[in-house]
Amino acid sequence: MSHNAHIPIGPYHPLQEEPxxxxxxxxxxxxxxxxxxxxxxxRGIEKLxxxxxxxxxxxxxxxxxxxxxxxxxxxxxxxxxxxxxxxVPERALYIRSICQELERLxxxxxxxxxxxxxxxxxxxxxxxxxxxxxxxxxxxxVTGNRQNYAMHKVGGVRRDIEKEHVSYILKRLDExxxxxxxxxxxxxxxxxLHERLKGIGILSKEDAIDYAAIGPVARASDVxxxxxxxxxxxxxDRVKWNVITQKEGDVFAKAVVRILEMxxxxxxxxxxxxxxxxxxxxxxPKEIPPGEGIGQIEAPRGECFHYIKSDGTNSxxxxxxxxxxxxxxxxxRETVIGETISDATIILAAIDPCYCCTERMLIVxxxxxxxxxxxxxxxxxxxxxxxxKDKYKAI
Amino acid sequence: MTMDEFLKNMSGRFGSNILNINKKSDKxxxxxxxxxxxxxxxxxxxxxxxxxxxxxxxxxxxxxxxxLYHFSHDPxxxxxxxxxxxxxxxxxxxxxxxxITRSAWWIERELHELFGIExxxxxxxxxxxxxxxxxxxxxxxxxxxxxxxxxxxxx
Numbered sequence: 001m002s003h004n005a006h007i008p009i010g011p012y013h014p015l016q017e018e019p020x021x022x023x024x025x026x027x028x029x030x031x032x033x034x035x036x037x038x039x040x041x042x043r044g045i046e047k048l049x050x051x052x053x054x055x056x057x058x059x060x061x062x063x064x065x066x067x068x069x070x071x072x073x074x075x076x077x078x079x080x081x082x083x084x085x086x087x088v089p090e091r092a093l094y095i096r097s098i099c100q101e102l103e104r105l106x107x108x109x110x111x112x113x114x115x116x117x118x119x120x121x122x123x124x125x126x127x128x129x130x131x132x133x134x135x136x137x138x139x140x141x142v143t144g145n146r147q148n149y150a151m152h153k154v155g156g157v158r159r160d161i162e163k164e165h166v167s168y169i170l171k172r173l174d175e176x177x178x179x180x181x182x183x184x185x186x187x188x189x190x191x192x193l194h195e196r197l198k199g200i201g202i203l204s205k206e207d208a209i210d211y212a213a214i215g216p217v218a219r220a221s222d223v224x225x226x227x228x229x230x231x232x233x234x235x236x237d238r239v240k241w242n243v244i245t246q247k248e249g250d251v252f253a254k255a256v257v258r259i260l261e262m263x264x265x266x267x268x269x270x271x272x273x274x275x276x277x278x279x280x281x282x283x284x285p286k287e288i289p290p291g292e293g294i295g296q297i298e299a300p301r302g303e304c305f306h307y308i309k310s311d312g313t314n315s316x317x318x319x320x321x322x323x324x325x326x327x328x329x330x331x332x333r334e335t336v337i338g339e340t341i342s343d344a345t346i347i348l349a350a351i352d353p354c355y356c357c358t359e360r361m362l363i364v365x366x367x368x369x370x371x372x373x374x375x376x377x378x379x380x381x382x383x384x385x386x387x388x389k390d391k392y393k394a395i
Numbered sequence: 396m397t398m399d400e401f402l403k404n405m406s407g408r409f410g411s412n413i414l415n416i417n418k419k420s421d422k423x424x425x426x427x428x429x430x431x432x433x434x435x436x437x438x439x440x441x442x443x444x445x446x447x448x449x450x451x452x453x454x455x456x457x458x459x460x461x462x463l464y465h466f467s468h469d470p471x472x473x474x475x476x477x478x479x480x481x482x483x484x485x486x487x488x489x490x491x492x493x494x495i496t497r498s499a500w501w502i503e504r505e506l507h508e509l510f511g512i513e514x515x516x517x518x519x520x521x522x523x524x525x526x527x528x529x530x531x532x533x534x535x536x537x538x539x540x541x542x543x544x545x546x547x548x549x550x
Contacts, residue, residue, distance in 0.1 A: 037523075038523060038524060039522070039523055039524035039525060039526070042524040042525070044535065046536065047535055047536055047540075082419075082420075082423070209445075209447075210496055210497050210498065211496075211497050211498050212447050212448040212449070212496065212498035214447075225447070225469045230467075230469040230470070230472050231422070231467065231469075231472045231474065232472070291419075292419075292425065292476075294423060294465065294474055294476070296449075296467070296474065303449070303467075305449050305450055305465065307450075307452050307463065307465065307476075309454060317454070318452065318454045318455075320450070320452035322449065322450040326450070326501065326502075327450075327498060329501070330497065330498070330500055330501060
């Protein structure tokens with residue numbers, strides 16, 4: 001008789017925008033197999049897009065994800081611009097890149113906070129979410145909205161950045177950078193976090209390539225890819241920045257990549273504001289000719305891929321959307337198996353899967369019908385951190 | 396590697412097995428191939444040339460189904476799409492590429508349930524996105540799909 005217990009996790013969590021269902025098979029403390037079922041939030045957006053006009057499609061894809069609500073529209077616009085060889089004015093490209101980087105900043109901050117919560121660092125959680133506020137405020141200044149910006153259109157952007165706003169944006173960025181530097185020190189110099197996060201959930205370089213992992217997940221496993229540099233779009237080939245990679249592939253490396261990337265993003269936003277030329281922000285294209293187009297951009301979680309086929313009418317024949325988590329998700333089969341249950345939460349969180357499903361978590365032990373909920377699982381994770389902390393106090 | 400070099404090498408290697416090449420720009424090309432050759436092509440671009448598998452997208456062209464396998468080459472910045480046209484819409488099938496790259500694991504499951512495409516030798520074609528009680532033989536991304544009437548839920 002098998003001694004493995006099955007742990008169903010999910011599928012719904014009121015705080016998360018993408019519910020998923022995980023089934024962990026555990027032998028004692030150790031995870032021996034894992035399966036995922038997605039689709040609880042499948043809204044048929046690809047099908048729906050076929051019945052919308054191109055202008056509406058952009059609003060539609062903006063609603064795929066509340067966090068990447070700048071990435072999807074830009075990728076969609078780029079796919080349409082690829083079909084029609086539509087030129088985008090220089091100033092619009094700068095504004096798009098600014099939106100992209102601001103989005104990356106707030107998304108990574110969000111991740112840092114949740115990751116902190118999962119391992120029992122609730123101070124990090126409070127800090128990260130508090131210090132994310134300046135970014136949302138800047139977003140509001142630039143686009144008019146804190147989320148779901150409605151900023152992008154085929155051929156350009158809808159709103160210009162006013163001159164008088166630039167100094168405000170720079171001031172808030174300074175404020176953010178100060179806090180970010182402090183957070184970086186607090187997280188990366190903490191010996192407890194080193195012990196807690198290093199060496200768990202390792203994704204090897206070979207696996208990362210075979211699974212076609214992208215974004216920070218791949219970069220933490222020493223796969224040096226970044227759509228912003230490799231398939232240049234926007235103005236990323238005109239500003240100076242670095243692609244951050246780490247060799248280890250563990251949870252700590254993924255955190256380091258994201259934290260250091262934020263500094264690069266701040267630098268990109270500053271350079272863009274500095275160099276942005278005057279001029280039009282919209283080339284006002286009138287129609288999309290028949291053809292096929294691909295839009296690739298680097299969203300906070302990795303490459304976001306849109307494929308659109310047009311037959312010359314006002315709506316797409318086919319609109320394929322591939323969000324980054326789709327490629328990164330399956331890798332956690334490699335990273336979770338062999339680890340303990342108390343590490344499973346943070347390993348799942350480390351791929352930044354548009355956080356899902358942990359509140360409704362249940363542990364059903366097939367022998368003694370022992371049932372635990374998510375709080376118990378997070379408690380296990382936090383308990384482990386506390387034990388490490390106590391050890392350091394004793395030294 | 397530029398797009399022209401890539402296309403030249405590819406033509407040299409596969410010759411008449413390539414049906415058509417549509418070079419859209421220096422960064423993008425669409426290459427039409429026979430479905431039976433998909434494994435060889437994927438092995439060539441993914442394993443030998445180290446392209447990254449982006450995704451695959453099915454398209455319903457009314458008379459036929461087609462699958463586009465999108466690959467990106469990050470060092471050179473080129474993106475190619477291999478187009479395999481499946482003529483038999485009643486029983487579309489193509490070889491799996493999951494034994495070449497595990498990155499195709501989910502997308503083949505998705506194409507299976509949304510377009511009804513069979514992937515030969517793929518052991519894991521369980522539903523991924525649609526609910527467990529979704530009726531058999533109904534493929535929502537096909538053009539002839541009619542969404543169920545709202546009233547039918549009450550029954």
